[in-house]
Amino acid sequence: MPEVLPPSAIPEQAEHFDVVVVGFGIAGGCAALEAARAGARVLLLERAATHGGTTAMAGGHFYLGGGTAVQRATGHEDSPEEMYKYLLAVSRDPEPDKIRAYCDGSVAHFDWLESLGVHFERSYFAEKAVIQPGTEGLMYTGNEQVWPFREQAVAAPRGHKVPVPGDTEGAKLVMDLLREQIEQAGVQVRFDTGATALVQQEDGRVLGLAWRRFSETGLVRASAVVLAAGGFVMNERMVAEHTPALGAKLFTLGSSYDDGTAIKLGEAAGAELKHMAQPFITAPFYPPGQLATGLIVNKLGERFVAEDSYHARTSYHVLAQPDSTAYLIVDVEHEAKPKDPLVPLLDGFETVEEMESGLDLPSGSLVKTLTRYNEHAARGEDPDFHKSPKWLAAQDTGPWAVFDLRLGHALYAGFTLGGMRTTVDAQVQRADGSVVPGLYAAGACASNIAQDGNGYCSGVQLGEGSFFGRRAGLHAAGSA
Numbered sequence: 001m002p003e004v005l006p007p008s009a010i011p012e013q014a015e016h017f018d019v020v021v022v023g024f025g026i027a028g029g030c031a032a033l034e035a036a037r038a039g040a041r042v043l044l045l046e047r048a049a050t051h052g053g054t055t056a057m058a059g060g061h062f063y064l065g066g067g068t069a070v071q072r073a074t075g076h077e078d079s080p081e082e083m084y085k086y087l088l089a090v091s092r093d094p095e096p097d098k099i100r101a102y103c104d105g106s107v108a109h110f111d112w113l114e115s116l117g118v119h120f121e122r123s124y125f126a127e128k129a130v131i132q133p134g135t136e137g138l139m140y141t142g143n144e145q146v147w148p149f150r151e152q153a154v155a156a157p158r159g160h161k162v163p164v165p166g167d168t169e170g171a172k173l174v175m176d177l178l179r180e181q182i183e184q185a186g187v188q189v190r191f192d193t194g195a196t197a198l199v200q201q202e203d204g205r206v207l208g209l210a211w212r213r214f215s216e217t218g219l220v221r222a223s224a225v226v227l228a229a230g231g232f233v234m235n236e237r238m239v240a241e242h243t244p245a246l247g248a249k250l251f252t253l254g255s256s257y258d259d260g261t262a263i264k265l266g267e268a269a270g271a272e273l274k275h276m277a278q279p280f281i282t283a284p285f286y287p288p289g290q291l292a293t294g295l296i297v298n299k300l301g302e303r304f305v306a307e308d309s310y311h312a313r314t315s316y317h318v319l320a321q322p323d324s325t326a327y328l329i330v331d332v333e334h335e336a337k338p339k340d341p342l343v344p345l346l347d348g349f350e351t352v353e354e355m356e357s358g359l360d361l362p363s364g365s366l367v368k369t370l371t372r373y374n375e376h377a378a379r380g381e382d383p384d385f386h387k388s389p390k391w392l393a394a395q396d397t398g399p400w401a402v403f404d405l406r407l408g409h410a411l412y413a414g415f416t417l418g419g420m421r422t423t424v425d426a427q428v429q430r431a432d433g434s435v436v437p438g439l440y441a442a443g444a445c446a447s448n449i450a451q452d453g454n455g456y457c458s459g460v461q462l463g464e465g466s467f468f469g470r471r472a473g474l475h476a477a478g479s480a
Contacts, residue, residue: 002261004268005199007207010219017043017188019476020209020222022195022262025053026171026462027443027469028228029178031426034473035226036185042473043220044187045211047194047229047257052175054230054255054415054444059131060170061141061459062113062466065158066106069114070137073122078156080104086144086153090455092278097424099449102467109467110160117177121163128289130311131458135163142457143310147386159459171462194261198225198269198439206269206438224438224476226426228469231416231444232260233279242276243416245319250281251413258415262445266420269439272431274447276418280456281319283410284311285328285343285403293393294330295373296405299323301356301365303373303384308391315405315412316453324407327359329370331395342411346404355400370395417456419447426472440476442469 018040021032029051032044046053065071066080084103088094114120121137132139141159143149162170182189192213199208199219208221232238233254239247246252267273285291292308298321305317307328318326328343330336337345349355356366374394376382382392404410420428420441427435442448443465450460 002197002264002268005197005210007199007201009210010199010208010221014208014219014221016221017041018222019043019224019226019473020045020220021226021228021473022209023053023227023229023443024051024189025055025228025230025443025465026175026178027465028053028226029175029182030466030469031226031228031440031442031473031476032187033178033182033185034470035477036182036187038474038477040477042187044182044189045193045195046189046191048255049191051179052172054253054258055462055465056172056175057253057255058171058462059458060162060164060174061131061462062160063141063158063457063459063463064106064110064160065156066103068107068110068160070120070122070160071156074124074138076124076138076156078158080106082154082156083158086149087449089149089152090143090457091449092451092455093275095449101424102449102464105467109470112470113174113466116174116181118162118174120160124157127287128292129287130284132161134165137161137163141310141459143313143455145388146306146309146313158457195229195265198265200269204270204436206436222438224440224479226440226442226472226476227262227266227420227445228441228443228472229262229445230255230258231419232258232263233415234258235260242418243279245281246279246414246416249408249412251411253413253415258444262441263419266428266439266441266445269428270430270436271420271428271439271441274418274421275451278417278452279414280312280417280450280453281412281414282312282315282453283342283405283412285338285405286311287338288336290334290336291328291330291338291403292391293334294328294395295370296326296328297361297366297369299325299361301361301369303369306382306385306387308387310457312453312456318405319407326405328403328405329355329395329400331397331400333397334393334395335401343403343405344409346402348399348401350399352400355402359402416444417447417450417452419445422446422448422468424471425475426468427475438479440472442472
C-alpha cells in the first residue's frame with residue numbers, strides 16, 4: 001500500500017494546478033480536456049513515453065445508444081429507456097444512477113466524440129464477429145438479442161466502431177485526435193512521469209500528489225486529482241488475490257502500466273474497492289457466425305449456455321464448468337474454419353458414438369444431448385436455453401467437427417473490471433458512501449457499469465471511460 005503524505009510534505013514553492021490527471025488513456029484524456037475547457041489549469045501525467053495507455057490496444061468500439069445518428073441512419077430504433085433497461089438487466093450489482101446518466105447522455109456523448117473529429121460511418125454490420133472487419137459503424141456487441149435479455153428490453157445494436165479497418169487502429173485514431181484537442185486547450189502534459197503518493201489532510205481532502213520521472217521526484221499541489229491510470233491485470237500479486245483466473249493459462253490484455261497503481265493510491269486515501277473479483281475473459285469461437293448454430297457441451301456431455309451469446313458470456317460459463325472444459329460441436333453442413341482461430345479444431349468424428357468416446361464423455365450423454373438439440377432445432381425452438389431461431393440448425397449430418405474451448409487449449413484473454421467506488425460524477429467514495437474530497441477516478445481503475453464477463457458488452461470500457469472521464473474533469477474543474 002503506498003503511503004499517504006501530509007500537507008507539510010508539499011514545499012511552499014511547489015507548483016499548483018486546479019486539476020491534476022493521472023493517466024493519458026481515454027478516461028484521463030477526456031477528463032483533462034473537459035477540465036481545461038471549463039477554465040481549469042490542468043496537468044496531465046503519463047508514466048509511458050506517449051499517450052494512449054491500454055486504450056491504444058482496444059478494438060475501437062464505443063458502446064453508445066439511445067438513438068445515435070448511426071442508429072437512426074441504419075434504421076435501428078433505440079431509446080435511453082430501452083438502453084437503461086438492458087444495462088440494468090445485465091449488471092451484477094447495478095448502480096442505477098450511473099447507468100441512467102450513461103444512457104440519458106449517450107447521444108450527446110456520441111456527438112461530443114464526433115466533435116473531436118471522429119466520424120462514425122453510417123453503416124451496419126449484421127454478422128456475428130468480435131469487431132467489424134471493415135469500417136462499418138454499427139453492430140451488436142452484447143447480449144441484447146440473447147434470452148432472457150431480449151425479453152427485458154427492446155434489442156438494438158450499440159457497438160459504434162471508429163471507421164478504421166483492423167482491431168486497434170480506430171482507438172489509436174481517437175487518442176491522436178484527443179491529444180490534438182488537449183494541446184489546443186492548454187493542458188500541460190508530462191510523459192514518463194507517474195504518481196507515487198497522494199497528499200491528504202486530516203479531514204480526508206486530497207491536496208496534491210508526489211511524482212517520479214526517472215530519478216527525479218517532486219510534489220505538486222492540486223485542488224483536485226483525477227486517477228485514470230488503468231486496471232491491475234499486470235500486477236501478479238493483485239491478480240492472485242482478486243482474479244486468480246487471469247493468472248493461469250491466459251493472455252493478459254493491458255499495457256505494462258496496468259499494475260494497479262491508481263487503485264492502490266485511491267485505496268490508501270480511503271476508497272472502497274468494488275467488483276475486484278470480476279474479470280473479463282474470452283476466447284471467441286466466431287466468426288464465422290455459422291459456428292454459432294452448433295452446440296457447446298461440457299465434460300458431462302451437457303449443454304450449459306445458449307451458443308448465440310456474446311463471446312465473453314459464453315466464455316464466462318465455460319470457465320464455470322467442471323475443469324473449465326467445453327467443446328463446440330458442428331456437423332459437416334455447418335463446419336467453418338475461423339480465419340484467425342483462438343479456439344482450435346480438436347478433431348473430426350464419423351459418428352456421434354465415436355465423438356462421445358473420443359472426448360471421454362459419459363456413455364450415452366452426447367447421444368442424448370445431440371438428439372434433443374436436433375429435434376427441437378428442426379422445429380426452430382430451443383426450450384432449454386432459448387437460442388434465437390436465427391442461430392438454430394440441426395447438427396445431424398456427419399461427420400462432426402469439434403472445436404476445443406478448454407482453458408489451456410483455446411487462447412483465452414482477459415483484463416480486470418474492478419476498481420474504486422465512485423459517484424455518478426466520478427468522485428471517489430468510501431465504504432460508507434461519503435466521498436473523498438478532491439479525489440476522482442475514471443476508466444479501468446474505477447468500478448463503473450462494466451462489472452463482469454457475463455454481462456459485458458464490447459465498447460463499454462471506451463464508452464464509460466470517456467463518458468465518466470468527462471464528468472470527472474467537469475466536476476473537478478467546478479470544485480477547483
